[in-house]
Amino acid sequence: MAPDDETFRLLLREIVDGSGRSLRQLSLAMGRDVGYLAALLDPNRPSRARPTPTDLVGLSDATGIALVELLEQLWGIDRARLERELHPASRRGRSRLG
DSSP: OOOOHHHHHHHHHHHHHHHTSOHHHHHHHTTSOTTHHHHHHOTTSOOOOOOOHHHHHHHHHHHOOOHHHHIIIIIOOOHHHHHHHHHHHHHHSSOTTO
16 A cells, blocks of 8 residues: 555655755656655645656666665555566566557
8 A cells, every 4th residue: 555645755755865866856867847856745835746657767766776665665566566476477578468
């Protein structure tokens, strides 16, 4: 289950603070406008859409944090589920979708 808004902001703040990069730099790395992360982290600002998996790829590249870890922390997707679903797919060589 995805974290509630307050927990999401705390987790995102930890990621940003640990990255050594500015909110602007990470927002741009995610392909978003420069104020995106600042708006997400400010509970007094109007709600913004949470980062998509594509956004998290950029955040992963910019911070060195594994995409799987970001999906687990920020979206609440269990790492074990991803591993279970990816392992058989690698043996088959393709997904059911294409």
